[in-house]
Amino acid sequence: MSEWRGRDLGTKTVTYEDTQPILYALAVGAGASDLDLVFEERLRVLPTFALTLAQWAPDALASAGAFDARTTLHGMQRLRALKPLPRSGSVEMKAHVAEVWDKGSAAVFEVAVESDYFEATWSLFAPGRGGFGGDRGPSARRHPDREPDGSLTVQTSPDQAALYRLLGDRHHLHIDPEAAKTAGMPRPIMHGLCTLAAITLPLASSQGAHPADLTELEGRFAAPVFPGDELRVDTWKDAPATLFEAAVDDRTVISAARARFA
Known part of the structure; x- marks a missing residue:
């Protein structure tokens, strides 16, 4: 490689x-x-x-x-x-x-x-592209071993993936039920970048910040989110940033996440 x-x-x-x-x-x-x-x-x-x-x-x-x-x-x-x-x-x-x-x-x-x-x-x-003898790379960040400092809810829309795909990512997995089934999904899924960005709006509000003042963001896509899902987002203070994880029911969908606002 x-x-x-x-x-x-x-x-x-x-x-x-x-x-x-x-x-x-x-x-x-x-x-x-x-x-x-x-x-x-x-x-x-x-x-x-x-x-x-x-x-x-x-x-x-x-x-x-x-x-x-x-x-x-x-x-x-x-x-x-x-x-x-x-x-x-x-x-x-x-x-x-x-x-x-x-x-x-x-x-x-x-x-x-x-x-x-x-x-x-x-x-x-x-x-199928691994096994070439290279470095495994760094491990994903883990959230602090303590109870969350806060939590918030993000309600996605049933039409959200259909709207987001107009921004350029028109992969059929996000709109076509047959394409989703071929990929092993019961129905079309949300774009990971849409889910991650959607969290930043209420996250900013919870901190008295404006979402346009975001300076740093990262997150790992751990499992699919379906349009209409409600996310529970747990947060941990890690000044000057905030660590967070998002779950649907008991299934973690975004992990190793971090956001910072100016």
Whole structure:
């Protein structure tokens, strides 16, 4: 796998109008009363919108033949916001393969994207690509061994995946029941990035922060979330950040998660 480590994935400039960050905000749970997220005259762009702009990078690695996109899973996501995204305009990005970890039965490819506005890393779990004698990589962060400091509820919408896919990730798994069954799911699932971003809105509110003031975010996608599921999010203070895990009933769906607001 040494041929993939450090691989340059090129550069890309993505241009968007203000309708896209507004649509994004609605897709991750903002409401009509959140005027600074959905009204162009007051618009503050959610930092996680950057992840829709950078989706081309992991797709480029799949197209290059590093793994089979049909079986590879999005294992973890990290984001560091450097400065506010414009309401509309162009964002230039460059991407490369930062690391390839050997998990035995699978490989984990880390795709790093950099721009003046943000830095983001996708961890992609590719079955059948491990066993090449490489380093296993770091273990996932565990939450503190104590009771949570707080908890909150996130209610997803039955239509949320259908709306979120208009931002660019149109994988059939998120809309087509037959495609979901082929992937072993009883019905279409939520995008992991949609679920992770949706948590940041009430999480910010619980801390007296604004969701557009998010500076750091990461989380591991532990199990699928279905549109309409209610999430219980447990939180632990880890100043200056907050650690969290999300569950549906007794099933953990997002683990090793961390968020920080300015």
